[in-house]
Amino acid sequence: MESLNRPGGNVTGVTLFTVNLAAKRLGLLRDLVPHARTIGILVNPNASIAEPQKKDVQAAVDALGLKLHVFEATTEGELDNAFATIEKSRTDALVVGNDPFFNSQRSKIAALAAHHAVPTIYEWREYAEAGGLMSYGTIASDVYRQAGIYAGRILKGAQPANLPVLQPTRFELVINLKTAKVLGLQVPPDVLTLADVVIE
16 A cells, blocks of 8 residues: 555555554543553454554553553453453553454443443443443444445446545544443543533
8 A cells, every 4th residue: 555545556445543542542541530550451462453552552651651551352251361350450440452352242341341340441432332431432333434435436436546545533432421430430521521422
């Protein structure tokens, strides 16, 4: 690929912007848990995106002078073990990395985070809807809609090389107040005003 604006060849598409929001997510999480000094990230080590996610979160943690713990899981059993380790390690807050396996286990992950009393931020709103504390990320329906539009244009004869790879322009913050209450967290009014969706 030559560039996002001129991908060249038969390549184009829409990016989900999954990695580059770590600093923003961490900032939002710290707004809810200002005392947090040790941050965890949960990743699937088998995923190609795991290393970029860890590096992105590490840079954000370093910029804030915090400490990072990395936790890994590839199976449901490993998720249980990871959250038990998260609690034992006294991790103050957690970022869940983007991964299809995690997405399929979002209800379990949200329940484990609540059970082990670890404030957690996720990428997709579906986690917050499943009981997770908060999410910040791309609006997936926008991305899928744009991908459909591109598919239609290509089917009508447009050359992929002439279609820039699109990046999302809208992101959403979802906060689950019920989960915040369970965790004993008071959501500051200025954070609530930033929220696109508040689950009560």
